[in-house]
Amino acid sequence: MPKDYGIGASSKRREDVRFLSGLGNYTDDVVIAGQTYAVFVRSTVAHGRIVKVATEAAAAMPGVLAVFTGEDFKDVGGNPAGWLINSRDGTPMKEPKRPVLAHGKVRHVGDAYAAVVAETLQQAKDAAQVISDETEIEELPAIIDMAQALADASNRVHDEIADNQCYDWGWIEDNRAATEAAFKSAPHVTTLELVNNRLVPNAMEPRASIGEYFPGTGDYKLTTTSQNPHLTRLLVAAFVLGIPENKLTVVAPDVGGGFGSKIYHYGEEALVLAAAKKLKRPVKWVAERSESFLSDAHGRDHVTKIELACDKEGNFLAFRTETMANVGAYLSNFATVTPTFLHGTLMAGPYKVPHVYVNVKTVFTNTAPVDAYRGAGRPEATYSLERVIDKMCRELNLDPFEVRRKNFLTTDMFPYTTPVGLVYDTGNYQATLDKAIELGDVAGFEKRRAASAAKGKLRGLGLSTWIEACGIAPSNLVGILGARVGLYDAATVRVNATGNISVMVGAHSHGQGHETVFAQVVAEQLGVPESSIEIVHGDTSKIPFGMGSYGSRSLAVCGSAMTKAVDKIIAKGKKIAAHMLEAAEGDITFADGKFSVAGTDKAKTFGEIAFSAYVPHNYPLETLEPGLEETAFYDPANFTYPAGAYLCEVEVDPETGKVEVCSFTCADDFGNVMNPMIVEGQVHGGVGQGIGQALLENTTYDENGQLLTGSYMDYAMPRADDVPFYTVDASCITPCTHNPLGVKGCGEAGAIGSPPAVVNAVIDALHRGGHTHVKHIDMPVSPSRVWSAMNA
Template structure:
C-alpha cells in the first residue's frame, strides 16, 4: 500500500519544529541552567565614559554576606589573562596595520565607556553579588570624554588609547581614485549628499548570559553562553584570553533568544565566569539585566558619510566617490573593523553599472560602547547611501527615480558581473524584482492615493530601494587576504542511524532562524527521510566537530551546502552498499529520495535497508568499505552570495504632529532557491521591522560627556507591532550559481533594503516643503521641525 506523505522537501512551508517548545515556554536558555553549588556574578561597570582608575578597594565588598570573591583587573593580570581579541585586521592606505589597542576583560588603569567592566563580585545569590558590587569603592580620576567621532578627531581631543594618535583606528580605502576623479571631471551632473547612518542598540529579546563551570577531576571547563557561534568563542577565549586548550574547553550555546549580530562576539563576561569558575572551582553564572544590555552589548551602524555621484546627461552613472567615518566605540569588538570596509565599501556598486568607485573610510575610537555587526552589517549603510543618492540624483537631474534606476541596472545578461570594488556577482535580475514590486505596490496608482490622503489632511509619499547585498560569508582564502583571522567555511555531519533516522550536526547556530526545520527539509528532500525523523544538533562544541556559526546570512548557503556535501558522501557510500546487496555494478545504482535502484530495473533497496546493512554488516563489502553510515563535510564557499530585490514603502505623515505611519510595505526579494517559503517570509518581515525601526524610531543617543541618554526602553524606541504595517513579501528567484543548493540567504535582506525605501517615501511625502534629505530616525519632532521650518520659510 502506498501512503502519500505530505511533501516536506525543498519549497514546502513546513511548520517550524522548534516552535512547539518555544511557544510553550519550554525553550532552554542559558539562564535556565542551574548547577549544584552555583555562584552568581555581578559586574561593576564604569559610570564614567572616560576615567583613570586610581584605586579599587574591595575589602568591604569581600566581607559582605554570601560573598565568595571579588576580582578586579589586577587579579586577572596576575593570572596572565589576555585581552579580548579582534578577529579582523584592516590595513591603512599606506599599508601599515590598523591601531589595535588592548581590550582588557576587566579594566586595567582606565575605563573608556559607560558600562566598561571594572570588577566582579561573586556571591551565593545574585542580589548578594549586586550588594557587594555596590560596596566596591573605585577612586576615579574623571577625564574629558570624546562621545562623538567629531569630538574624538578635534585637535586636542582626549586620548582614549595611548599610542593611538587622533583616536584613529585606521584610514583605509578601496578603488581607483584617479579614475574616479577623471570620471567626475567629465560629468554632466554631480550629486552630493551628506548622510548619517544612525547608531542602533540591538536589544535581542534574551539578554546575554554566561555560566562557567570547572571540573577539578578532569581539568575541563564548560561555558554555557548566549552565542551565535560557540566554536568561535572556544577558539578566541581558549587561545587568546584564558589559554585553555580546546580539548579542555567546551562551549555550549543552547536555545538563544535572538542575536541579530550582537551575540557573535566574544564578550568579557564569558571570560570572567569561565576564569572565575576555575579559580573558585564552583559554577559561576552571570545574566545581564536589560540596563546592562544597553551599555554592554555591541551597538550597530554609526557612520557619517559624504557621497558624490557623477552622471552623464542621460543619467548614466559615471563614478561614485565616498568618504565615510565609522565609529568603533571604545575598543575593537570581534569583527568591528571589517564592517565599515569589506562589508560596506565593497557593496557600493549596488545593482548599478557604476564603472569606477572610490571609497575611503576612517574608523574612529570614541568613549562609547564598541560597535560591531548588526543585522546587515555594513550593507544597510551602503544601501542607504546609494539608494538615497539615487533619489536625490533623480530629483536633481529631473529623471524619474524608477527610470534612473533602470538606466543603470546591471543587465540581466551581464552575469557574472565584476564590480570595480572587488566583488563578482554571480546572478540576479533587478528589472524583474523591480517590476514585480511596482505591480504589487500599485506604484502607478499612487497619485490617486496621495490625493485621497490629502483630503484627510495627510501627506502621503512613496519610495523605493533597489538593493543588493553580499552574504553567505565567505570564501576563506578571499577573506584571509582581506584581513580575516579565521576561515569562514562551515561543517556538517550527517549521521544516518541503523534504523534510518538522521541526526545532523551543524556548526551553524539557530537563535530564531528555524534551522531545525529548514535543515531537516534538506535531508527530507535529498535522502527522503521524513522531517520528524531528522534531528538537528547545534550549539555544542562537544557534539559538533567544528563550525563558524551563524551571521551574515550564511547558515543555509554555507552550512546547508556542507550538509549537502556530506549527504553526497552518504549517497556515494550507500550506492556501494546497495551495489553489493543487489549484486550490481556501483555505476548502475541510481538514488532518488531514499531509494537505491539498479538502473532500468525494479530492483531497489531503501535507505533503511542500506543503513541496517551498514551497521549490521553480515552481508557487506567489509574488505573494501568500513561499516557505519556517517559522513562529515567541510564546505568552503567559492564566492559570496548576492541576494537583491526591491522594497517599496508608502507612508502617511500627520503634518500637525509630524508622526509618520508606514501604511504599506512591499518586499520582493531574490534570495535564491527558497527552502521554506513561510520561514523566508518571517525572516523578511522581521528584517523589515528592524529596518523600519532604524528609519523611523531607533536612535542611540549619548550626551557630550558620554552618558547614554537612550539607556532603556523608556528612551530607546524599539519598534512595536502597532508601528508596523502589514508587509507584503514575495520572492523572485535567480539561483546562486556556485553553491549546491542555489541559495543566497534571507536573514538580512529585510533590514538592508527597507530603511532607504522608508526615508525615500518620507522625503517624497514632504515634497512640498523643499526637503532634499533627512537623517534617520524620522521622528515626529524632526518631521515637525522640517514642516514648521518649511512653513516659516514660506511665510518669511
C-alpha cells in the first residue's frame, strides 16, 4: 500500500492552501508606511553612447523625490560573475563591470541608465518618460550575430574587449589530441550543426524589490523575488554597494516561480536600497511584463557543431563539439559556468564513449544577458548528443533504441569516471529505457501510425536518453574549477519546549514544495506528525547561510544538512533519555518517536525529552547544555546523477507543417523518492517547458537589436492544449551513494530530456512519410519551419 505519512507518501502540498486561496505573501503584496515608488528609464536602442541624461525637468515634476543616473554609481562596485573561467590557453576570462545603472554606454534594449523615485507610481512613470524623451544617446551599430561579433573587432560591446569574446574554453584540453586521432581513424563520422534557441523564462511573478533603510541603526532590508537570498545579500553588500553584510537583511517571501532567472542579483535591488538610504523612506519597484522580457536574464542561446565518430555498427568512439554561447551584454552571475562546467562535463551522456573534447567560445552581444535557465547547460548538452545520435542511426540504417542500449554504461561499471571528468556513482540506464518502452507501448506504435496515416497525418516516435549532474558540489572541487562561492548548504532544527519543531533551511522554496517535503523527512526521522513541523526559509535574519535553490540541489544538499541536524537532535536526545531512564547511553534506542532502553519497556516520548531539555529539573546539567537546537552544514562529496529515457509521439500535418504532441512518456531514476506526487509534478512542469522550447518558444532580435518577441502576443508560450497528458514513472531507483537520503534531484529533468525527444519524433515522422531529405530542423520546430523543410 502507498504510504500516507513521512518519506514516500504523496502528502498534499501544505503551501498550496494559501496560494490557491489568495493568501500568499508576495513582494508586491508588501505595503510599508511611507512607501515610495521607483521606475527605471531603459534604453530604446541596443547599442549607444550616452551623450546626456536629461534629469532636470523630471526632478522638478510633482511628487518626484529623487532621480538617479549611472554617474551616481560609477564609483561603487559591479555585479560580478560567480565563476572565473580560464581560456584553453590559460588566460582568464574578460570580465567587464556590470554597473547598477549604465553609464558611458547602453548595451542592450532595456538597459537601465536612470531611475526615478516618486510619491506615486504614476508620478514616477511620468518623470521617467520625460527623461527618456529628453536624453541624448548616440546610436551605434548593434552587435547581434555571434559569428559576426567575433569576426569584426571594429565594433565592440565593451570598448576594452577587442574581440567581443569572454573566453575560449576547452575541456578537457588533454583529451584533444586523442579525440582528434579517434576521428581521423573512425570508420564513420556524423556531423550536425544545430541551435539551442534563446528562451525568456517568464516566471508567473515578475521581479520586484523593496528597499528599506533604518537610520537609527544603519541597517538595510531588501524584500525581493530571489531564489537565493544569502547570495543576494553577499553580492549587494560585499561587491556592489560596499555595506557591512551584517547590516543587510534580505527577505524573499512567497516567490511565484523562478526557473533560474531569480537566482542572480540585479541592479534594481541595489538601486532601491541606495534610494531608501538617501530618502530615509522605503522604495518599491515592481517590474511590468514588458520590462521582464527586456531585462530578465534569458536562457540557452547556443550555436553548436557536434561530431560523432563511430564504427559501422554504431559503437561510439568519440564526440567533439564547437559551441558559440551568447552571454549577452553583461556577465550575469552564473553566465560563465552554464556553457562550460554545467554543459561540457555532460557531453559523454550515459554512454561509454572513450573520447570527448568540448570547445566553447562565449560571446558578448547587444542583447539581454543570458544565464542559467531550468537545466542550465545540461539541456544544451543532451540536445546536441541525442540529435547527433539519431542522425547517425539514420545514416547507418541502425535502430536508435539498440544503438543507445549497446553504448550505455552497464551497472557493473560504476563508479565510472567519464572522459569529461565526472564520476557517476550509480545508475541503471537499461532499466529506464526498458520501462519507457513498456509504458510508451512501442510495440503498438505501427498500429497508431497507420491510424494517423488514415487521417492524412504523419506519425513519428522520438527517443531521448539523458543524464544530468545536479546538486553542484563539492566546494573544494568547484573552487579549483573557478567558483567564487562554496556550494554547501545548511539547516537549523529547533525543537521547542512543547515538542513542535521549527526547521530553518538555506534552500528557498518558490514552487518546489519544500514546506511539505522537508516536513515529511523530519517527521519520518523523529516519528512526529508532519503538522507539528514548520519550515522556515527565505529570510537571512532567520536562516543559516545557505546557497538557495537551483540546479536540483534543494533536497540533495539542503535536505542532507537538515537530516544531519536531526541526527544531532536525536543524539542529544539519547543522552537526555539515558539520564532520565538511568541507563547507559549505548543502550538507548530511538524509533517511532520514542527513546527506549533496549530490551526493556522503559521509554520516554520525544515530547517528554524535548520538555526536559527546556525544563531541566531531571537533566545531566554537569555534562549537557539545556535546550534542543542543532545546526548542520553539508558539503556534498559529488554531484548527483539522475537519468532517464523519454519517448515522444507526434503527428505532423503535411499540409500545414503543424506538429501535435500525441503522447509523452518519462521513465526516470531520481534515486529515493520522498513524495511521488511532487516529483511527478516537477517532471510535468519540466516537460511542458521542454515542449515549449522544441515547438514554440524563440527569442528574436532584429539586426538593430530590437526585441521582436517582447510580449505574449509575439513570444509563443506553451498553453494547456499544446501538451498531452504525460505518462511519468520514477520506479527505476538506484539510490545516490553519497548523501544520507539517497536522493538525486528531479526539478530540471523534464526540461533536459524532452526537447530532443520531440525533435527526434518530428524528424522520424517526416522520414516515415517519405521526406528523407530532411536531416534536421532547428528549434522551435514551428509549422513554417516544418513545411519549408518538407518542401525544400
